Amino acid sequence: MIAVSYNQKADHLYGYASDVVVAELNRVSYPYVFRSEVTRVISESKGSPRLWTIWTFLSILWKYDIWVAFFSGKFFKKSAFDRYEAPLLKLAGIRIVTVPYGSDVTMFNGLQSRFDWLGRLWQDKAFYYQDQEAHNAKVKSQIAHFNHWADFTIAGDHSLAPFLPKYDLNFKYFPIDCDAWKPLYETGNAVPLIVHAPNHRHVKGTDVLLQACERLKQQGLKFDLQLVERVPRNQVQEIYRQADIIAEQFIIGVYGLTALEGLALGKPVLTYLSEEHLQNPVFNLPFVNTHPDNIEEVLKALILLPQLRKRLGLAGRESVERYQSCEAVGEVWDQIYRHLWFGEPLRLETTCIFSPQRKSRPLCEDPRQPEFWPVDVKDLLKDICAALDIQSLKGSEVY
Numbered sequence: 001m002i003a004v005s006y007n008q009k010a011d012h013l014y015g016y017a018s019d020v021v022v023a024e025l026n027r028v029s030y031p032y033v034f035r036s037e038v039t040r041v042i043s044e045s046k047g048s049p050r051l052w053t054i055w056t057f058l059s060i061l062w063k064y065d066i067w068v069a070f071f072s073g074k075f076f077k078k079s080a081f082d083r084y085e086a087p088l089l090k091l092a093g094i095r096i097v098t099v100p101y102g103s104d105v106t107m108f109n110g111l112q113s114r115f116d117w118l119g120r121l122w123q124d125k126a127f128y129y130q131d132q133e134a135h136n137a138k139v140k141s142q143i144a145h146f147n148h149w150a151d152f153t154i155a156g157d158h159s160l161a162p163f164l165p166k167y168d169l170n171f172k173y174f175p176i177d178c179d180a181w182k183p184l185y186e187t188g189n190a191v192p193l194i195v196h197a198p199n200h201r202h203v204k205g206t207d208v209l210l211q212a213c214e215r216l217k218q219q220g221l222k223f224d225l226q227l228v229e230r231v232p233r234n235q236v237q238e239i240y241r242q243a244d245i246i247a248e249q250f251i252i253g254v255y256g257l258t259a260l261e262g263l264a265l266g267k268p269v270l271t272y273l274s275e276e277h278l279q280n281p282v283f284n285l286p287f288v289n290t291h292p293d294n295i296e297e298v299l300k301a302l303i304l305l306p307q308l309r310k311r312l313g314l315a316g317r318e319s320v321e322r323y324q325s326c327e328a329v330g331e332v333w334d335q336i337y338r339h340l341w342f343g344e345p346l347r348l349e350t351t352c353i354f355s356p357q358r359k360s361r362p363l364c365e366d367p368r369q370p371e372f373w374p375v376d377v378k379d380l381l382k383d384i385c386a387a388l389d390i391q392s393l394k395g396s397e398v399y
Helices: 004-013 049-063 082-091 117-129 132-149 206-218 233-241 257-264 275-279 295-304 306-323 326-342 381-389
Strands: 066-070 095-099 193-196 224-227 245-249 269-271
Touching (some): 049 082, 082 095, 095 132, 117 132, 233 257, 245 295, 257 269, 257 306, 295 306, 295 381, 306 326, 306 381
Parallel strands (some): 193 245, 245 269
């Protein structure tokens, strides 16, 4: 949800009047989206919420040309008026674009994955969804609705694409505001600090990280680990800035906004990437491909080799500026808008994100091999292998 304001900034860079309308803000006990980041909050309006919803909907019919919505993004949910919403938007000449954010398209339908991310997600969400069949039916209905009415659908990544019967484009549609996330390549910490910010522990693989860190501490490696949970977002950035390593997720096979924030801050970012992501150049950013089978070795190399951390951090910042900044993502959205409104052909190969010069990543998962690392490590490979061969550092001055 946070990245919606980044999309708005990207729109503005390319000359579009762009507003963010939400039903409400922050239903949890800590703020993660701030009022200044959205244009209108329906629940803040005085009087009947239903009347203000109707008023907002009518103003959109009158004022706007393109509506970008999540698959759960209806105005009149659980209302008899629900069936007329999309037809009225279309009748007003509005083009509809749908994008998924995650749970709005995720179904527990037996989809297989390497580390069973759906099974782990159910462990996190069972208390909320309660009934898988009811949840699946609701999501299936949402997808069918927008598949029928949308003029353009973006899948978002390879974890969400399998749930969509059809889509027009698959790329990470939201940017990171590089101006707001200034890099800090060297923290000066006495020992390396690993930061992990799980919103759902099972599906992000928090247990995998904790177990690996415990084993490394038993071997004598010196480092700190900080878990960031239920922290107001205006305090999170400084915590990330002081990190030497950002550990995002180790189960799903895709990267999210936290990973992009880590790259923008100039940090090495550990996240598991599925084969589909590694083979798709559109998703090629210099993340360290980390999962339950290699996490201990990856952590050991990064903890022991500050020069490797810095090299990854520099590459990450450069890459995210080029391929996932507001300028880069806005360039693609500009083509989508022109395609929908003026009928211009999509020439995505002219954009940075879809440039033919971008290459796929090797499928190598062995940190001892140079092709595993998303940066050139030929001069560091001897040190990497030496670090991985260390069995115990107890009593050593090396950290």
